[in-house]
Amino acid sequence: MTHEAHARPWVEMRGIHKWFGGVHALKGVDFSVRRGxxxxxxxxxxxxxxxxxxxxxxxxxxxxxxxLIEGHRVRFRSPKDAKQHGIETVYQELALVDNLDVPGNIFLGREPALVGGGSLLALLHKGRMVREARDLLARLKVDIGDLNALAGELSGGQRQTVAIARALYTEPKLLIMDEPTAALAVQEAKKVLDLVRNLRERNIGVVFISHTLQEVFAVADRIVILRKGEKVGDFPVDELTIDEAVKLMVGGE
Ligand SMILES: Nc1ncnc2c1ncn2[C@@H]1O[C@H](COP(=O)(O)OP(=O)(O)O)[C@@H](O)[C@H]1O
Ligand SMILES: [Mg+2]
Structure with missing residues (x-):
């Protein structure tokens, strides 16, 4: 944990409720994340x-x-709003375009004019995209192999890495990862955990969701437990065992 992790939260959610029709999915949840x-x-x-x-x-x-972000109330009307505040998300579904290469996927939707096209300008931009993609992946300390490979040819772990690289391109303050390892083999999941540690070193906050509690305990500084829409636990990782976490998850009947 970096020293910043002891500072006040970067983002705070207070008393969050959500209903889906008759389903009360969140019942007054408080949740916060610090930088790093x-x-x-x-x-x-x-x-x-x-x-x-x-x-x-x-x-x-x-x-x-x-x-609240840094103590100021925010309202997000769309994921774009959240991104503009520095919050990026990576989902389990490895949402890449299979017939684009690695740089094309990393820059997808950000510089649409740069993707594809055969003009000289497009080629110059293409060169820049490849360089920036290579720099970004190097900073993440990941080796994706051939950057010209199409996303459809990559392994699950490589795809997830590209999705994470895309989320990091804008240098977010917080990266949310919802089941980033669900589709991955064990060795590839380990690389994603290394990547999360790398983000912490760069003072980026991470929300890490996984069904594999061993993974969560291996990488998290703090563990927050939800049960039926309520927060039932919030502990520094070294003050909780996996057994205790499971008991809190399933309830005490
Ligand atoms: N878009 C939706 N429409 C209706 N119900 C939903 C929707 N999303 C989630 N729910 C319900 O809200 C509850 C919480 O779901 P979810 O947040 O997906 O849980 P988790 O990610 O912990 O598995 C569940 O009862 C789920 O069925
Ligand atoms: Mg879920």
């Missing part, structure tokens, strides 16, 4: 993890409650 802090968010299926991070990433607003 990795928060593991765990809970059984349907506990509300994805709903909470979708609110944090601007996919939909809370029905009640507020979000």
């Amino acid at each position: 802090e990795v928060v593991g968010l765990i809970g059984d299926n349907g506990a509300g993890k994805s709903t909470l991070i979708k609110i944090l990433s601007g996919v939909f607003p809370p029905d009640k409650g507020e979000i």
